[in-house]
Amino acid sequence: MGFHFRFGPGDLLRCRFSISPQWETQAAVRTLLRPGRQAYHLPWLRQIRAAADRLDLRPLWLLMPQAGHNPDFLSPPPIGPSVTFEEELARVRAADPEEAREDLRRSLVCTPGAAESDLGRRMLADPARAVRELADLYEQAWAALIAPHWPRLRGLLEADILFHSRRLAAGGLEALFDGLHPDLTWQGSTLTIRRRTHHDRSLDGQGLLLMPSAFVWPEVVGGYDPPWQPTLVYPARGIGALWTASAGPTPQALARLLGRVRADVLCALHEPASTTALAHRLGLAPSTVSAHLKTLHAAGLVISARHGHQIHYERTPLAIALTTGTSP
Template sequence: MGFHFRFGAEDLLRCRFAVSPRWETEEAVRTLLRPARHVYHRPWLRRIRAAAEGLDLRPLWLLMPRTGHHPDFLSPPPDGPCVTVEEELARVRAAAAFPDAVREDLRRALVCTPGAAQSALGERMLADPARAVGELADLYEQAWQALVAPHWPRLRALLEADVLFHSRRLAAGGLEALFDGLHPDLRWHGSTLTIRRPGHHDRSLDGQGLLLMPSAFVWPQVVGGYDPPWQPTLVYPARGIGALWTASGGPAPAALARLLGRARAEVLCALQEPASTTALAHRLGLAPATVSAHLKALHGAGLLVSARHGHQVLYERTPLGIALTTGTAPSP
C-alpha cells in the first residue's frame, strides 16, 4: 500500500519547485467541502462566506471523492515556477481537444463516489466531455476570483517563502534532508519516495524528476500522483499556515522605531518570513512604491538580503536585522 515514486540518476537532478494559483483555487474549493480542514482557515472562511454562497460548486465537488481518482486534466502540473492562473486555466481548457481521454478521466473520478456517475450532473459531463471541460474551467475561474484572488498576495508570500526555505534545505542536505521535513507521511528509502496512504500507485520518474508544490489549503494531507504523460508531482502543506490569516505583528518596538523611523521599523518587523514588495505592501496597507523605498534603505544598511524567485524578489532579515527586531545579539 502507498504511493511510490522511484528515482533514477537523472531524476535526482530534475526536482523542482513551483507555485500554482490554480491548485490553491482547487484546494480552497475542496476546503469548503471538508470541515476537518477549517481549523487554520476560519478567518478566511468568514471573509469569503458571502462570495462562496454566490457560486454553485457542485460540479467541482462531484469530482472530489474522499478517496480515489481526481481528474488529471483539471490539475495539470505547472510548467514553470511562477505561472499565472490564466496560463493554467488555458491548459485546462486545451483538454477539450481530447474528449475521449477527458471522458475516461471523468469516469474514473465519478465511480469513486457512489451514484455520482448516474446523477444528472455526472451523466451530463460524460455525455459531452468537451463541454464539461469548458464549464469546469469557467467555474474554477469564478472560484479564483471570488475565493482566492483577493487574498493571493498573502498566499503567494507564504508559498514563496516555503520554496525558499526548502530550496536551501535541498542545497544543504540533498533529497533525504528535504523529504525528512516536508510531511510525516513521507519516507525516503534508497531511491524511492513513499507516501503512506490507502491505495497503490507506483511510478518510475523516468528522467522527468519530481515537481514539488507547497499549498496553504492542502493541510493536513500530502498529495501525490498523476499518471503519464503528466509530470509526477508532490503537493505538501506550506510552512507557517498557522499564522497565515493573522494580522502583522503589531507596532514595532519603540526603541527600534526611534532608531529607524516608525515605517521602516514596521517593514523590518513584518519580515518574519521572506516576502516580496507586493506582499508586504498588502500586509501593511502601504503603497508598493513606499515599501520598495523602505526595503532599499534597509537592504543598504545590511539589515536585509534579497533573492530572486521566478519574477519575484523576496526579502528577508539578516542576522543583524533579526537581532534588532528581537533584541538578541547576532551570532559571531
C-alpha cells in the same frame, strides 16, 4: 502499501519547485467541502462565506471523491516556476474532450452513484461542454475565493520554497523530504507516501515537481498519471499564521531610530517575503515598500535572494536583534 515515487539517476537532477494558482483554487474549493481541512482557515472562511454562497460548486465537489482519482486535466502541473491563473486556466480550456471524458469517468466512479447522477451523466454525455463549464466555474471560484488573497498566499508559498530550497542545497533530497510531511519516507531511491493502497510510479527521467499548498493541509498528495509530470503537493510552512496579523507591534525605540514605516517593513519580515507580499501585508504601495527595502539593504539590515521572477528579502542577524531585542 503506499504511493511510491521511484527515482532514477536522471530524476535526482530534475526535481523542481513551483506554485500553482489553479491548484490553490481547487484545494480551496475542496476545503469548503471538508470541515477537517478548515482549522487553519477560519478567518478566511468568514471573509469569503458570502461570496462562496453565491457559487454553485456542486459540479466541482462531485469530482472530489473522499478517496480515489481527481481529474488531472482540471489542475495540470505548472510548466514553469511562476505561472498565472490565466495561463493555467487556458490549459484547462484546451483539454481534449475525449481525454477529459475518461478523466471525468475515473473520478466519478470513485463516488457511489456519482456517474449515474444528473450532473455526472451530463458531463460524460458532452465532455466538451463539461470542460467549458468546469473551467468557467473555476474562474468564478478564483475570483471569489483566492484572487483577493493571492498576494498573501503567494508570499507564504514563495517563503516555503525558499526555505526548502536551502534544505535541498544543504542536505540533498533526504534532508528535504525528511521535513516536508510525516507521511513521507525516503529510502534508497524511493519516496513513499504512507497510504492504505498501493501505487508505483517510476519517474522515468521526468523528475519530481514539488508544490507547496496552503489548502492541502493536513494531507500530502502525490499524483498525476502519465503523461503528466509526477507531482508532490505538501502543506506549506507557516499556515498557522497565514490569516493572522503581524507578530506584534513595532517597538517604539526602533520606530524612532528608523522611522515608523521603515521599522514596520523590517518587523514584517518575520519570514522571507517579496515586495508585493510585504506591501499587501502592510497595506502600503509596492513602490513605498521597495524604497524602504533598498535603504534597509544598504544599511545591512536585510539581504535578498532571487526566486524565479521574484526577489525575496529577509532580515540579517543584526535586524533580528533590533526587532526582537535579542543579541545578534
